[in-house]
Amino acid sequence: MKERRPEDMPDKADRIQVRVTEIYPAIIGESSMTGFPCTLIRLTGCSLRCRYCDTRYAVTGGRMTPIGEIVRAAQKFGHQKALVTGGEPLEQPDSIFLLRALVRARLEPVLETNGAQDLKPVPEHVHVVMDLKTPGSQMEKHNRMENLSHLSRKDEIKIVLMDKKDYQWAKGLIKAEDLAAKFSVTLSPAYGRLDPKALSEWILKDALPVRLGLQMHKYIHGPEARGV
16 A cells, blocks of 8 residues: 555545544543543554453444544544544554644644554654553563654553552563653553552552553543443
């Protein structure tokens, strides 16, 4: 497939499409962006099967939607931040043009990605929240460690933990790669599987320079709620 250039986008925004599961206004529930209002754009499809995945409904289905329509929806909701999540957004190559179109529309795109896809094509003005998968997720082998070289100081890393073994794994990786000196790092307990209190105690005991991240939307609306 011939690569599309950024300058080709303005007159093609209504012809280039991505598969979308849902779009709605929301409060960001994870990462350093927690608490900010946004337009949440959930793209469809993901080849990973994390044990703690809470968006399996976004693996299939969805609707092919013109990028222009998505941008107009984000502008209509009126929030500055546009959270592009999934599924895994970058499994759709044209998600890069969605990100560019959001930047061009003077919105602030935040990309949540599982870390298994190449981040090099992501526009520099996009705030990237990249996962690193733990052994407990059963997806550790998919970590694309070379992506660390494509992140900047504005970007961040999120690690979801299932248990104490995952915490020890994350602590070792943070130290080995000096991650906390390069990026903001968030450790999050898998909802319903790891006690947040226990994780907070481990972080304090080890003086680990990370953020404790909780999925705020689940505590506000409940773990089964959608569209919030």
